[in-house]
Amino acid sequence: MAVTDEAITKIKEMIVRGELRPGDRLPREPDLAERLGLSRSSLREAVRALALIHVLDVRQGDGTYVTSLQPERLLSALEFVVDLHRDxxxxxxxxxRRILEPAATAMAAAAMPEEAVAELRRHLESLPAGASPDELVAWDLELHRRIAEGSGNRVLHSLLESLSGPTHRARVWRALxxxxxxxxxxxxxxxxxxxxxxxQPDVARSWATVHxxxxxxxxxxxxAPGGELSGAPGGAPAREEPPLSR
Structure with a gap:
């Protein structure tokens, strides 16, 4: 195991064991390095890596803290991963998303409060006639966000938020x-x-799968070769049409 990986593992173990809890400040760098049997440089690299994935929060002049460790914060790094990949x-x-979203939709059908369902219906009817593709996608993202939140499962909601937003370009292209x-x-x-x-959870699951x-x-x-996007430079749409109306 690389030295930096070992340092990351040891800090993670401290969090898992409860020695470091959400909001706790890490001990001073020399003290923590000695305690974990690490060099200060490898500890520093481990802290940088854990800060990138939002496990640690480095505050200049104050110290390094364990974040809230909430799913939505930790999984936000997934958006960066999606954005780096080609289409x-x-x-x-x-x-x-096709595996997870139908499950969340079925759970929402069983668990979403009546008031939230009413808000969901109001949002459904809020898209203006003649909406642009960007407006359609923003409306679509909000609708899916509300449904995922309605599942009552914060981890599932956060995963879908991470998967849904960064893939919005595909939805814009489709609308165009x-x-x-x-x-x-x-x-x-x-x-x-x-x-x-x-x-009707089963019906909701089926329609979400289709969607x-x-x-x-x-x-x-x-x-695919010869498809509308296959020859477009930089992954841009091969052609652009006027916005579609409702």
Missing amino acids: DTVLQFLEV TQTGAVRRTMDEHRAIVDAIATR VAGVEAWLREAL
């Missing part, structure tokens, strides 16, 4: 290039919300 790899993230994409999106969302409102699989299938076809 053929984004397909794999969409595949994961696929005829009827906006109408299809609206119809699928309405079916999902209806299933949640009527407390996410549609984006995935379109991107897979568009990235």
Whole structure:
């Protein structure tokens, strides 16, 4: 095991054992290095690495602290990972989303409070006629955020937030290039919300699967040789059409 990896492991073990809790300040660097049997340089590298993934918070002039360790904070680093990948790899993230999102939607159908369901319906009807692709995607992201939150599972909600936002380019491309994409999106969302409102988890799960699989299938076809995005420089749409209306 590399020295830095060993240092990361030892700090992680302190957190897992409860020696360091959320919000705690780490001991002074020389004291912690001696306690863990590490060089100060390897400890410093470990702290930098753990700060990058939001386990530690380095405050200049104050010290280093364990963060809240909340799922949404720790998983936000996943967005960076998604953004670094090319669009053929984004397909794999969409595949994961196709597995997780239907489960969250089914859970929302069983657990989402009535008031939250009513807010979800209001949001469903809030998209203006003639919305641009960017407006459609922002509206879509918020709808999915509310549903994931309604699952009642914070880890699942955070995972979906990380997977959903960074893949929004695929949804913009679809709205720009696929005829009827906006109408299809609206119809699928309405079916999902209806299933949640009527407390039908299996129906909600099915419609969520159809919805996410549609984006995935379109991107897979568009990235294939001869597809709409296969020859576009820098992964940009090969053509751009006027915004579609509702």
